[in-house]
Amino acid sequence: MILLTLMAIVVIAIVTQRSLFGVVILSGAYSFLMASVLIVYDAVDVAMTEASVGAGVSTVVLLGTLALVKTREARADARQPLALFVALVVGAALVWGTLQLPSFGTADAVIHRHVAPYYLQNVVPQTNVPNVVTAVLADYRGYDTLGETTVIFTAGIGVMLLLRGAWRRAQRNRKDA
């Protein structure tokens, strides 16, 4: 609960912060808080991924971008009533929707009575992998994971194509000058 409150505070800081460098560092802190919360929620695999990918890789990529662009947000704080209105309406709809959800941590919620018990009971006899998350990701849903890696591969190709063109033009400009 305290961690969640801290996350909210960090997000307020991100929204109000003008220096992009500060925003990037704060979003790293946000990712680590997220990882801590995930550990409290028993999602240890997800927490590890979030700490390494969210707080590590994302921050490095963002800092790499900041090295190439201006690091100061230009506009003076213009109030955006329409954006605020849209955000508040969405928020109110979501609050209204979640009020009917089961209370936090109850064991007999619908989510725990569907296919999750099947996996928990059969994972060791069927796959011999004690970590259920790993077994579902790589054994039962292996093709989905293959699709996921395809997405990452495509994104990687896209990044390479975009940045290589930029690098080449920079080389040419240097030669001309």
Next chain:
Amino acid sequence: MKAIQTFIDHYNYFITIFLMVAGLYVVIARGNMVKKLIGLSIFQTSVYLLYIAPGKIIGGTAPIIDPAFKVYSNPLPHVLILTAIVVGVATLALGLALVVRINEAYGTIEEDEIFRQDGGK
């Protein structure tokens, strides 16, 4: 009294919604593209909480089978969100590459300046 109980039971959802709304606001209201992308990733990470929090059982443990434990939290949201995290960082990297490219073409990453250079309003 009941209202307070409901509030405490759903506190995680309220924080999740707050993060989501803050991310949405940043995406709409801020003109700086790096800031926009960070807002988008806050929006995205709030969805992780929305998925993982209902999977937690109080008194349960991480879903790694061991004879010493009986109650495990739900492993399925964890699997879904593992995928989402990795795809999220891939899209963030692609977006940032586009930002670098836009900065090269226009010399700025502020949305209104780009519109002005394009001869828009």
